Each structure stands twice: as C-alpha cells, then as structure tokens.
Amino acid sequence: MAPSALVAAGQELTVRVPATCANLGPGFDSLGLALSLYDSIRVRTTTSGTTVVTVSGEGAGELPGDESHLVARTLLGTLERCGYSCPGLEIEALNVIPHGRGLGSSAAAIVSAVLAANSLLPAADRMDAPALLQLCSTLEGHPDNVAPALLGSMAISWETGRAFQSTTVRVHPEVIPVVAVPGSELSTEAARALLPASVSHHSASSNAGRAALLVHALGAAPEFLLDATRDSLHQDYRAQAMMPSATLMRGLRAQGYASVISGAGPTVMTLAVGEQQAAAVERLIEELTAAPDEPHGWRVLRLKVDTEGAKVEVHQR
Structure with missing residues (x-):
C-alpha cells in the first residue's frame, strides 16, 4: 500500500451539528x-504527532482524551479512507x-468528524x-439520524441496493418540538434487541399509512399529527426498557x-402546534412527572426544527 499523504498542518475549523429525533x-x-440543540467541535491540525481531545459539557471527565474518542477515531479513519493522515490533531x-x-449524539459525533476530515x-x-x-x-449503521443532522428539517431516508439516499421536507412553521429528557440513559443496542424478528401484515400496513400521513402532517397539515404519529412497529415492544418514558408518552x-x-x-x-399548545404540553409533562412513582x-x-443541518466554518490564520 502506498504511503498516505499528509493533510496540511495549521488548519483550523469548527463544525456544528444539530440533535435529531x-x-x-x-x-x-x-x-x-433535526432539532435546535447543537454539539460543536473545533479542530486544529498540528505537527505534534499526537491527538488530543478536550471535552466540555456532556461526557466531560468521562470520555477519552485521545485518538480513541469517537470524533477523533472517525476523523482519522475518514482521512485514511481518503488516502491521507494527520501529523497532529487537537479537538475541542x-x-x-x-x-x-x-x-442522535453518536450521529452528531460521526457527522462532525466526517465533515471536519x-x-x-x-x-x-x-x-x-x-x-x-x-x-x-455506513459508520452509524443507518441514515435516519445522520441525514437530518447533515441536511436539517425532516429527512426521509431509504436504501437503494447498497446506497443510502435521503431527501428533506420543509416542516410547517407552527410545529414546535418539546422534548422531555429523563435522567437515565438507554443504549440503542439494548432497545433494538427488544424488537421482534417479524410483525404482522396489519402492523406493517398500519405503519405505512401513518408514516405517509406523517409526511403530509408535518409539512402541511399539523392537525393530523396525533393520528400520524401512532406506531405499531417498535415503541410498544421497547416500552419495558423505559416504562417511565412510555407512561409519559401515553399520558400525553x-x-x-x-x-x-x-x-x-x-x-x-x-x-406541539403553536406556542400555546407548547406551553400546555410543558405544563402537562410537569404534572405527569411529578407523581410519587415517577423518577426525578x-x-x-x-x-x-433546525432547517440548515450541519455547518462547517473554516478559520483563516
């Protein structure tokens, strides 16, 4: 194998990537x-011969500070795929x-690293x-998080042969995402392990119809959102792993x-549809999670809704 070329030292850039649902x-x-909650990385290429990662915010003091960090590992791996290596790297x-x-925290890390590389x-x-x-x-395993992280808005993704593809739909301006984030984590792998190997034709056809309706509801007719968001494929099966969340969702x-x-x-x-409904949702979440048997x-x-997707800013030095 031919030796890899070196990317130029002294480059500096920032990448900002939205959260995704x-x-x-x-x-x-x-x-x-894509949601208006953002992770960002600042990358500098150096001649140090080492990779140093500094983390603040989520994961600070827990995530590695070297090339084993997901962002560093993905960035260096992407360069290698393209026939390059880096003489030294600093990531904030x-x-x-x-x-x-x-x-979508892992998708945000992968997208930021690939765009930086x-x-x-x-x-x-x-x-x-x-x-x-x-x-x-390919790195994430599926496009449903990385596509909106890259493109913004609502992304519809599919696979043709071995190629992932995606397109976006403009979301109705009155739609307001309200998220309730619990204190406990759940691994995607653990949640996916609870899914059955097959489902009935009725469940599949029901979901197909509602997914089609959801595209229309989010883009043009928010009055259909309640019916359009009913699921028959995954949420009920995963409920046992996150009963407080399932109970809150059902209550809402x-x-x-x-x-x-x-x-x-x-x-x-x-x-939610409009500010008034968003406020009502917030009040109801507070009520539903204040019960004695609910976790704090x-x-x-x-x-x-983020409409721009990931952004790269190159700093001139």
Whole structure:
C-alpha cells in the first residue's frame, strides 16, 4: 500500500451539528427530524504527532482524551479512507446533546468528524454530498439520524441496493418540538434487541399509512399529527426498557398531543402546534412527572426544527 499523504498542518475549523429525533413514531429507521440543540467541535491540525481531545459539557471527565474518542477515531479513519493522515490533531468538543437519550449524539459525533476530515482535505479530493451521506450512514449503521443532522428539517431516508439516499421536507412553521429528557440513559443496542424478528401484515400496513400521513402532517397539515404519529412497529415492544418514558408518552397522547419516543429512547418528544399548545404540553409533562412513582431528573426543552443541518466554518490564520 502506498504511503498516505499528509493533510496540511495549521488548519483550523469548527463544525456544528444539530440533535435529531429519529423514527418520529411510525417512521422506523426512515424518518428523522433535526432539532435546535447543537454539539460543536473545533479542530486544529498540528505537527505534534499526537491527538488530543478536550471535552466540555456532556461526557466531560468521562470520555477519552485521545485518538480513541469517537470524533477523533472517525476523523482519522475518514482521512485514511481518503488516502491521507494527520501529523497532529487537537479537538475541542463542546457537547450539548444528551448522551444515550435517543437524540442522535453518536450521529452528531460521526457527522462532525466526517465533515471536519473532508474540509481538511485538498479541495480536489473532497467528497460530495451523496458520498458524505453514504459514509456517515455506513459508520452509524443507518441514515435516519445522520441525514437530518447533515441536511436539517425532516429527512426521509431509504436504501437503494447498497446506497443510502435521503431527501428533506420543509416542516410547517407552527410545529414546535418539546422534548422531555429523563435522567437515565438507554443504549440503542439494548432497545433494538427488544424488537421482534417479524410483525404482522396489519402492523406493517398500519405503519405505512401513518408514516405517509406523517409526511403530509408535518409539512402541511399539523392537525393530523396525533393520528400520524401512532406506531405499531417498535415503541410498544421497547416500552419495558423505559416504562417511565412510555407512561409519559401515553399520558400525553391520551390528552390529544402528538407524542413519540425519540429514536430508541428514552427521551419523549411531543410535536406541539403553536406556542400555546407548547406551553400546555410543558405544563402537562410537569404534572405527569411529578407523581410519587415517577423518577426525578426530567429536563423539558422547547426547541425549534433546525432547517440548515450541519455547518462547517473554516478559520483563516
């Protein structure tokens, strides 16, 4: 194998990536929504011969500070795929997206690392948008989080042969995501292990219809959101691993609000319509989580739909 070329030292850039909510109820492994909650990394190439990662915010004091960190590992691996290596690397990671809560923190790390690596390459060797989506989806294992992280808005993703593809839908401006984040984590692998190997034709057809309705509801007709977010494929099966979240979601839905488990959970996201409904959802979450048999530590965030996706800023020195 030919020796790799070195990316230029002295480069500096910042990447900001939004949190995401995948599945959106019936859109299992295919729909994702970008949210106005952001992780960012600042990357500098050096001649030190070492990789140093500094983490603040979520995971500070817990995540590794060397090349084994997910962002560093992915960035260096992406450069290697492209035939390059880095003489030295400094990464400052500011983590705001909660870890292990179903809000796409791992996808944000992968997207930020791949975009950073791509920007460090000479212009002639950089990947285009489809190649970036393909690589990020391959590294994450599926596109439902990385696509909205890259593109913003609501992303619809599918696979043709071995190629991941995605397109976006503009979300109705009155839709306001309200997320309730519990204090406990849940691994995506543990949640996915609870899913059955097969489902009935009735469940599959029900989800297909509601997923189609959800695209229309989010884009143009929010009055259909409650019906459109009913799921038959994954949420009920995973409920046993996150009963407080499942109970909260059901309580919100019983009051007429379009509530879903975000990704693999355990965060609960409600798609409110207008500020008045968003405030009502917040009050109801407070009531439902204040019961003696409910765990403490819920954080409630009223967010926006991110419409831009990941952003790279190159700093001139």
